[in-house]
Amino acid sequence: MVLKRIEELRNQNLLDAILVSDGFNIRYISGFSGETGYLYISNERHVLLTDTRYTIQAKMEAKEFEVIEVSIEKNYGMWIGEFILEDNVKRLGFEDLHMKYFEYFKFNQMWKLKEWVALENSLNSFRMVKTEEEIKKLAQAEAIGDKAFQEILNILKPGMTELEVAAELEYHMKRNGASGLSFDTIAASGINSSMPHATPTNRKLETGDFLTMDYGCVFEGYCSDMTRTVVIGKASQKQKEIYQIVLKAQLAALDAICAGKTGSEIDKVARDIIEKEGYGEYFGHGLGHSVGLFIHEEPRLSPVGNIILEENVIETVEPGIYLPGFGGVRIEDMVVVKKDGCINLTHSTKELIEI
Template sequence: MNEKVKKIIEFMDKNSLDAVLIAKAPNVYYLSGTSPIAGGYILVKDDSATLYVPELEYEMAKEESRLPVEKFKKMEELYKILDGVKALGVEGTVSYAFIEDLKEKANIKEFKKIDDVIKDMRIIKSKEEVELIEKACEIADKAVMAAIEEITEGKKEREVAAKVEYLMKMNGAEKPAFDTIIASGYRSALPHGVASDKRIEKGDLVVIDLGALYRHYNSDITRTIVVGSPNEKQREIYEIVLEAQKKAVESAKPGMTAKELDSIARNIIAEYGYGEYFNHSLGHGVGLEIHEWPRVSQHDETVLREGMVITIEPGIYIPKLGGVRIEDTVLLTKNGAKRLTKTERELI
């Protein structure tokens, strides 16, 4: 039996569930090895798992899936398959409307979230998953270097983003992992400053934040540069962020909590007097989703473990002046953190 399915069945037994229904695309892919574009459902029931897909997805799913595949034409067929199920495990992302339909049309009485068991599996990456993330990071590294070359006075942020996204696809990416951030000048103080029509000016800080999606797995990297020579303030905040990022990467190891790791970088920035300008978490897990477990923040007591892939991305953002962020995707090994994104960090 598929080991991942086995863990779900164990969860069902412990929680007196008759079945588990999985609909979230990354989870469907994680368990089956295929990702139906038009959607699909994995039903775990009677000590087995089956992938149900619309008819137009059937041939591809049958070819790719590690699970048996069945097709359905309309939701009523799925409701019939659930006949007799009284207690159903579902993901927390399932809509209220779908739950109401399951109550009414499949006569299901009880629901329980299964997020914890899936989280526990997905939070540790297998060797094969790490290899795919490494490839996604390699593509992202190339894209960052291309962005640095493209950034010149007078060019629009959106033009730079278009070039690097094209390059990522030419190097094997399915698509960008998220909307590419090229944020220059005052916009570099916006942590999510997605590329705009603003023209890059001499003296601008420019935050470059991008990632590649490669065979379902993501990467994430941020570098910050100055167009021309940095002024004293720009250099100061850059050096503080670089120190915080390097220290956090050097300190990351299994056994510490996500909160403790966040505090290492946060305390360095606060000691220099810029604590109020670091206004997001230190990082997040990366894998089938660009943001997944753990959340490397002051609110996450998750104990870091070997095999986790996370980002480490401290920043300082000063309104009207600009911002600096430096980010790497790293793998936690028994010996500490291994940087999977390798572009030079000392860019100023």
């Protein structure tokens, strides 16, 4: 099915061949999960090129591709140049948003091409709508995150450091079947929680702190993403007020999501609530993003999100309020977009928890 779409893309753009360099697209198209390689796809051949570290793995995973092992004697440029010559390639489609300039410069010197054709996000767009198999893997990844949240609630206490919180979350995700992390875990306490993407530090949790935990894992190649904010000790009235505004915004956005709407329409639902409560300037990021093989995919829920959502697109819904010198709240779920709503893959409670 994917190769058929590649063929359609080549025909639409009058391409003689396509060179795929983005690792996530390589995996999506071929099944190969190694870290290094290229796909060369033409009418004449479907080739996966990689080095000796991955050739056995490549032959196991990329069943529809001929696997070529590159070497110092015959590198990527030499192999692909040979294919280009044999296939009489004049127009080569390439991933201009991914390929590094030095790669392009080197290859352009080696190959005799009439035209390099920029594919922009064409290949990435293939990954927007998820299959049932992909959704099952995403759901399992998110379920692992839910389990980690339940575990951390039994561990959190004043005196723990943010780094210890992050380490515990990561340990429990891997213990429950994760192969890795979707991104660097965020564990931000006190005034640090006013930074949406704070890096965990040796700061110790104190009574009265907000603690925002944003984390995710990888299960069979697919990512999860969730955020929960708790209070260490008893929450103040202001903390309760901010938390409830964020929760109200998130629930309203979840109710509004369905296929046929744009990302900006959903973002506006949450943003309007936060702005009406007087905290609009403290919600600076977009409402959410898609998730798949990569943690930040399209389409996005943001003021400039103009892509119309389709069924079986995955989205995070993560409004927040971040007050400098005080702290911040973010609540995030991951959902599957459906015709008449969405299916929430995140099941951890969103009631304000006081530790």
